[in-house]
Amino acid sequence: MGAQLIDGKAYAQAVRTRVGLRVRELVAETGQTPGLAVVLVGHDPASEIYVRSKGKQAVEAGMASFEHRLPAEISAETLLTLIHQLNEDTLVHGFLVQLPLPDHLDARAVINAISPQKDVDGFHTSNVGMVGTGQEAIVPCTPLGCMMMLRTLHDDFRGKTALVIGHSNVVGKPMARMLLNADCTVMVAHKSSTNIPQLARMADIIVAAAGVPGLVKADWLKPGATVIDVGINRVPAPDLGPDKTRITGDVDIAARDVAGAIAPVPGGVGPMTIACLLANTLSAYCHLLGLPDRPISLEHKDPT
Numbered sequence: 001m002g003a004q005l006i007d008g009k010a011y012a013q014a015v016r017t018r019v020g021l022r023v024r025e026l027v028a029e030t031g032q033t034p035g036l037a038v039v040l041v042g043h044d045p046a047s048e049i050y051v052r053s054k055g056k057q058a059v060e061a062g063m064a065s066f067e068h069r070l071p072a073e074i075s076a077e078t079l080l081t082l083i084h085q086l087n088e089d090t091l092v093h094g095f096l097v098q099l100p101l102p103d104h105l106d107a108r109a110v111i112n113a114i115s116p117q118k119d120v121d122g123f124h125t126s127n128v129g130m131v132g133t134g135q136e137a138i139v140p141c142t143p144l145g146c147m148m149m150l151r152t153l154h155d156d157f158r159g160k161t162a163l164v165i166g167h168s169n170v171v172g173k174p175m176a177r178m179l180l181n182a183d184c185t186v187m188v189a190h191k192s193s194t195n196i197p198q199l200a201r202m203a204d205i206i207v208a209a210a211g212v213p214g215l216v217k218a219d220w221l222k223p224g225a226t227v228i229d230v231g232i233n234r235v236p237a238p239d240l241g242p243d244k245t246r247i248t249g250d251v252d253i254a255a256r257d258v259a260g261a262i263a264p265v266p267g268g269v270g271p272m273t274i275a276c277l278l279a280n281t282l283s284a285y286c287h288l289l290g291l292p293d294r295p296i297s298l299e300h301k302d303p304t
Ligand code: GUN
Pocket: 096, 097, 098, 099, 100, 121, 141, 273
């Protein structure tokens, strides 16, 4: 029997609807509109598309959207001045600087200049450390989306084993920490690992974020495993015509014959990233306004 396909579009729509409803209730209550600002340096085509979608979806959720476009040759000082202004701006409750940045800018210094309370990407060292120690914090959007999907399939992570493939700061590391905070047994593999097939065979849950097309093979999987594919790889597609390409994930298509459930590429976790960005912005707004809302996006486990 084929795996259940996890429909990321439907999940993301559900998250956006939930955020939008809560935003409208809170605006009616407080008279203040949640504001999301996005800073784009330069003209990276993929970043342009992401930034436009973030602004559009924020407005659809009833938020105010602010876009700051800066030339690629901007100095670090000017960028940091804008970040300090956004930190102080009471109309902005969350903001991010779209990555990648031009080489002359130090991305870590830029991220750490953002107020951790407004860091809706969850990339600030303070938020990373909080999540790493099981404290309530803003968590990165893509692993948050994966976690939301996994939670609908697994009531309890205790006694389950997960393999996270990839150890980036954006997906792999936060994903592993969140699963660990949920008491999952977590293995992390990456490009220097030599035993990924053996690790995969032990895993009830696999999150593949290595950036290697078709890396995870059907015969690596424990039958019935849940697989979340986070890979976005552009590969040649000669069947579509000369010079044509398509987006493919890190999980081989044949894995669908063995897994219990798969969030595929395309069609899986992709749209959850911006939906979770909106959820994080709503959480940041609630926190900054001192609203007692139980934020829908925070992943934590109280340290005991
Ligand atoms: N570039 C690609 N994905 C992201 C993201 O989630 N946040 C930021 N700031 N830049 C990105």
